[in-house]
Each structure stands twice: as C-alpha cells, then as structure tokens.
Amino acid sequence: MNSPLSHKTRSRVRKSLAASLVALVATAPWASAAVLWSTTFTEPPYTVGETVVGKQGWVLTNSTTGDAQDASLVSHANAANGTALQIRSSATSGSIRRTWISNTFEKVAGNQVAVTLSAAYQWTGSSVNGVGISFTEDDSNSPVILNFTATEGLSFNGTYADLASNVILPVAQMVQNQFYTFKFVFDFEEHTFSLTVEGAATPFSVEGVGFRNGKAQTMTGIETLKFNNNRGDYIQYYVDSVSVTAVPEASSLAMLGVGGIFLLGGVLRHQRRHGCQQG
Numbered sequence: 486m487n488s489p490l491s492h493k494t495r496s497r498v499r500k501s502l503a504a505s506l507v508a509l510v511a512t513a514p515w516a517s518a519a520v521l522w523s524t525t526f527t528e529p530p531y532t533v534g535e536t537v538v539g540k541q542g543w544v545l546t547n548s549t550t551g552d553a554q555d556a557s558l559v560s561h562a563n564a565a566n567g568t569a570l571q572i573r574s575s576a577t578s579g580s581i582r583r584t585w586i587s588n589t590f591e592k593v594a595g596n597q598v599a600v601t602l603s604a605a606y607q608w609t610g611s612s613v614n615g616v617g618i619s620f621t622e623d624d625s626n627s628p629v630i631l632n633f634t635a636t637e638g639l640s641f642n643g644t645y646a647d648l649a650s651n652v653i654l655p656v657a658q659m660v661q662n663q664f665y666t667f668k669f670v671f672d673f674e675e676h677t678f679s680l681t682v683e684g685a686a687t688p689f690s691v692e693g694v695g696f697r698n699g700k701a702q703t704m705t706g707i708e709t710l711k712f713n714n715n716r717g718d719y720i721q722y723y724v725d726s727v728s729v730t731a732v733p734e735a736s737s738l739a740m741l742g743v744g745g746i747f748l749l750g751g752v753l754r755h756q757r758r759h760g761c762q763q764g
Contacts, residue, residue: 523726523727525726526558531568538586542588545585555717565603584717589709592708596673597671597732599728599731599732600727600728602618605661605664606721607661608635609635609719615633616712618631625700628678628696635716635720638658646698653680665682667680673704
C-alpha cells in the first residue's frame, strides 16, 4: 500500500523545487537583460591622450566638427576606473565651438531598452548653447535629449507632454567634475521613458514620460548613441561608462513562474500517488 509523504518530506521537496525554479529564472537567457553594447573606456584599443574616433565604432558625425582629438581618452580623478572620454571642441563654427561623435549598435527586437551612462561636467562663464546626449533610430529621431548649459544646468531638450518642467538638475545644485549616473528605460510599445539620476544631492526620478514630441512618437527602437558639444569654449564633459541592454519582457518572466508552479504541483501529486511502499 502506498503511504502519503510526511509533512517534513513534502517541505523538503517544495524547497528543493523552489530553489531549482529560482536558478532557472536566473540562468534563462531570455529572462535576463542582454547587453547590446557597453564600454568603460578602460580596455584596448583606448589609450589615454588619444582620440576614441575610429575605435570600437566611434565616428565624427557633424560637418562642422573639429579635430578628432576633441573626443579623447583622459585621466580623471573622479572617474570610476580613473579614465574617461573627454568631449571638448577646438574648432569654431561662427561663435560655436562644436564636436559631435556617435556610436551605432544593434537595434534590439523587443519593447524595452535600458541605457545607463555616467557623465561629469566642467564649465566656465555662461552660454545658452550647451552639450547634449541623445539616442536615435535611423540617425534622426530621439525619444529624449539630455542637455546641459552653463546657465541652466541639466534639462530635457524639446517638448514632452507629461513633464511639468524640463529641469533635471539646476546648475546651482551641480558639482563640477562630479560624475552623475543616468539610468534610462525606453518603452517602444507605450512610447514612454523613465529616468533616474544618481549622485545628485537632490534625487531625481521620472516614470512614464511620453517620448519627445514629433517623429519620436513612432520610433521602434534605438541604434545610435550621440554625444555633442556645441560650446567647447565654455563647457567640457566626460563620460566614463555606457551600457545599452535589452530589458526582458515581464510576460516572459510571468510565464516561467506559472510554469514552475504547475511543475511543483505536479511533482507533489506524483509523490502522493507513488509514495514509499510499506512492507
């Protein structure tokens, strides 16, 4: 005659299966964020004192840009790894000193993409022109543009229907040469983004903000990261890390969890039916 499993045995089975399920979730390739492109500007071919243009996909992208040396790797005491990309400008276009560089990566097939980058700013004097960071599709539209000027500080460039103010960090609250970490998540199904800024005395976070008005409302992904400095005579800025990842869909994780619950229940039913034989 079959006898049911004891409470202690059933508890051990449940714990074992739960641990296996956690391990499965953690190791499933489609359940973890897939890195599309990243750099910390520490590994070769990057060398302090040399331009990053022509290395790991970096290119100059503006017709009035200056020398490639204006986008170079430099030593920086506040950078996480001691080095950072410096974006300055020695060329002059009218009254503007301008350098734009970009890097293109694979556009992910999916709804959400996360971009994390760390940047520091240094400025003298004041100017309404500034520096920007954008993320584009087909080298044109950007769901958001992060802008810095020596008069206003950090802000969103453009029009966003869900924002009461475009200001992120006023210049009076910023510390020169301190690195701030920007964590974006773009949702290309809802056409919204979230942003968290770390390193500021006053925390900043927004969620569910509609993409920048215009053609960005029809974007299906991002494939290019752009850094520009439109006022190199006033501002220099530094980037010490960039990471672009595909975010796993919540539905995939939910399906895995449901499957695990059915698996656990099935095993326990099987054990009750085919328990240990008594002599």
